[in-house]
Amino acid sequence: MPELPEVETVRVGLEKLVKGHTIISVEVRWEAIVGMSSAEFDHELAGRTIEKIERRGKYLLFRLSGGMTMISHLRMEGAYYTVPTGTAPAKHDEVTFHLDDRDLFYRDTRKFGRMVLVPDEKTMTIAGLAKIGPEPTDDTLTLEYMVAEFAKTKTYIKPFLLDQSHIAGLGNIYVDETLWQTKIHPLQPANSISKRKLGELRRNIIDELARATKHHGTTVHSFTNAFGQAGQFQNELQVYGRVNQPCERCGTPLVKIKVAQRGTTYCPKCQVLKPVK
């Protein structure tokens, strides 16, 4: 599932392949993805040039000529890839962007992904982006912010970190990984974590996402970046997908539970629930 490192990998690939190219026409075969008819979507986009592709959290921002932005969220399995002009779409290729020199396909097996068109200046007003938290980098995610933000609620740390309004870009995989690294139990209330521990968590989140991005992200299930460059970070994961396997720190078999409807893998010995004062 694309989280920040995977989306960034897609962004870099798109910049190489479609930046500077013009959209001739568009066909949509599953209209819920774009929220309008195929004809309307085509009408809005035909003739515009893709000036650059930016990213905020897990959102891709296609900056188009004429002051329009196409916001694209891949959700679970969305993927972009380019093919020679006129290539027939396969079963789950739901959107075709006919560009001036090739076609850009959007594939989405489970049809969860969404594309939204807005004037550039309205980009940060759409649901999801309006309340998005800081990017997990040294400059943008400060310890002072984390201390204040985490103190606001006793929500379990796991769903707290999955909520993009607190910190942008984390998903199920990297939350499990960074909680394991920091030795925090997934059910620990956010406001019960010490400043020292938050400092460690911050360091691990920033470093883990940077490291995963460097490896072109994690390839699980059907996700690939579709640019002939599958991510390699799945080989680096220490808890996700490793239920019943020994903890790499202490050897205890990893346990899997449900937290807020999400599969959650952790080490019952390293990640102990601390009493709340």
Next chain:
DNA sequence: CGAGCCCCCTGGGTGC
């Protein structure tokens, strides 16, 4: 207003 739950989807895996 925050927390919890449902829903959107399909393919892969499992049990009978």
Next chain:
DNA sequence: TGCACCCAGGGGGCTC
């Protein structure tokens, strides 16, 4: 072999 069922899960939107 086939069928019914469950699970994977980001995030919008709903209810309480």
